[in-house]
Amino acid sequence: MVEDIHLCKGCACSKSSIFSSLSNEDLDYIDDNKSVNLYKKGDVLYREGNRILGIYCVNSGILKLYKTGLDGKEQIIAFAQKGDITGYRSVLSNEPACTTSEVIEDAAICFIPSNIIFSLVKKNADFALSLMQLTCKELNQANIFIKDIAQKTVRERLAEVLLMLEDTFGKDAEGYLTISLTRAELSNIVGTATESVIRLLSDLKSENVINMTGKKIKIVNKTELKKISNPF
Amino acid sequence: MVEDIHLCKGCACSKSSIFSSLSNEDLDYIDDNKSVNLYKKGDVLYREGNRILGIYCVNSGILKLYKTGLDGKEQIIAFAQKGDITGYRSVLSNEPACTTSEVIEDAAICFIPSNIIFSLVKKNADFALSLMQLTCKELNQANIFIKDIAQKTVRERLAEVLLMLEDTFGKDAEGYLTISLTRAELSNIVGTATESVIRLLSDLKSENVINMTGKKIKIVNKTELKKISNPF
DNA sequence: CGGTATATTGAGTGTCTTCAATCTCAGTGG
């Protein structure tokens, strides 16, 4: 298992993602300087406000990235899964981490030191451009999120988040969302109280739009859910 | 007036902002390929969803950048003033504009075609890095905004926005905010109904935290306003 | 001096939050 991730060349991350613009030589360069670590659910890679010394590339598992409000409430900003990188913002801007990065499904993560990234950026304009485009894409996502959270009701946002989760992480053979989140985590994405999420989920269930078995959620009527998330 | 903006070298934009990493030669290169236009309040530089062919650099005046909800409601994402650039996201990612860019104070704006930007990015790694850092900074701002809008009350957000406006655009001799926004625009930043902004402003006034003369707003008790925006 | 856009105020309502109690379930130790 860990064997697979010792070579960037063979890693799926290098095919998609920003690394696709790198030559084999560049990938070897990263290989020689990266380290690989295994993490368990609940582990924190870095905490908001801390300095970080490189970027993290997810080989397997899932991370949640969140900001913490002054009252201690988490706001989940994004997730990272296979092929995604995180921490690059802080590295590129040489600023403290602006989110906390926590493992929610056991993960194998590669760490690439800052100076390696910088030297690649300087050397390879296409890589720099890829990084820029990644940032721009995330910025656009963030802006859409701002609009939604400002204009939509909790119910609409919850519907949207469920669709996003299925889209991003997929579903199992029986149609249940692959990713497993607590109600509290769901509420920290949607931006609402845990109890509200629970009540609205049970509403959606009684409307036959979703189905639930224990903690697991299945989208039954995707069309209707889309309508709910986007009533215009 | 327009004379001043014919030469990037002399333009204040080139001192701060992302252009500071460019040589005189590079600035001349931009000069030879840019165009300058004057705009009136209400003019739209580009609209969300449209293709744009270059980036816009604000020499004077103010722009608001907003997304439009499906029900037609604006969500203001950011402003751009002297020295700021806009449209670069869409150019770098080669995607349609993700916001509408509208003049709210008469403006002089330089237009720099995409291919010029790309060739500078390829040629000058420091310029690329500056652009990246700009994007990262905006991304961080956006994430903070998400957290705030999700977790704070309208009153807290309004207080925060007022502080931001004073910070970003300054105040006149009598202490009034320089930037002039309608109540509707204020509500489109805060993410609330116009009436709510009006009521909360008048609350703040009766608490002697702010003062109003017609449309103009003055922050009287900044300390208190900070406390309101950040009650922990 | 109209006429239009913006601002303000009031009333009524609905959504969401908060707080507190209860329930479920998985893991633990006896």
Add this chain to the structure above:
DNA sequence: CCACTGAGATTGAAGACACTCAATATACCG
């Protein structure tokens, strides 16, 4: 095997907060 425990999930009730709609006032523009 079962009671115990703690974390997470659920439910109920009460009330705060913010929104909508409608009416009115004021300011601004030509």
